[in-house]
């Protein structure tokens with residue numbers, strides 16, 4: 001069974017059909033990437049899956065469960081985590097604090113139990129810390145654990161955002177342009193992290209990305225979209241060679 005099924009998904013803003021009848025599936029353990037020129041609807045697809053936007057039509061099924069109308073705050077608890085194109089972290093908190101906030105979706109204690117600091121709460125706290133420390137080790141962030149986000153280099157902040165998503169122990173991680181703003185070397189490192197997430201953690205990755213070197217290297221399958229509509233779906237090399245894809249990018253004078 002597919003981990004994620006997106007069926008005939010649509011949404012319009014005013015007169016603009018930002019996502020127009022898009023369907024695809026993401027299989028367990030694969031890296032599936034959505035590419036397309038600027039304004040193609042890629043981030044909107046992410047916002048629909050993470051339930052920030054209400055679709056006007058279609059269905060989203062995660063692990064056999066229809067999540068199309070589920071509130072956004074229930075999504076993380078089901079095992080879907082995401083990063084944002086413009087990093088969304090708490091700038092004046094430490095890396096550790098940001099990751100502990102990422103555990104919020106996995107809270108098993110109520111606020112009044114937290115207030116009384118019952119043994120159950122202390123046990124849960126220890127478990128949150130254990131998971132977060134594992135993520136810090138996995139992404140080699142130990143040197144930054146107690147540093148404030150505001151003072152960190154951009155590339156490290158991008159990694160911390162991924163760490164925060166991993167802290168919620170997702171089965172599916174949505175990465176919105178993980179390489180944007182990164183140097184060539186940092187983009188190569190990002191490819192390693194994505195491969196490690198897939199191979200070592202067994203994660204399923206759904207990604208939006210413009211950098212075709214990264215896309216070709218890590219993706220099992222690629223969906224190209226333009227003006228909200230699907231253009232091509234297949235292996236990275238197949239999609240890059242598709243005449244419809246080339247034409248869509250040429251319109252923007254930007255090679256795929």
Ligand SMILES: Nc1ncnc2c1ncn2[C@@H]1O[C@H](COP(=O)(O)OP(=O)(O)OP(=O)(O)O)[C@@H](O)[C@H]1O
Pocket residue numbers: 013016018036037038039040041042043044045
């Ligand atoms: N909240 C919104 N309100 C109005 N229009 C929106 C909104 N979000 C997206 N759009 C429009 O929907 C279309 C698709 O935008 P989207 O951001 O999904 O594209 P994208 O493929 O992610 O682009 P980019 O690669 O530049 O990030 C664009 O025409 C955009 O202006």
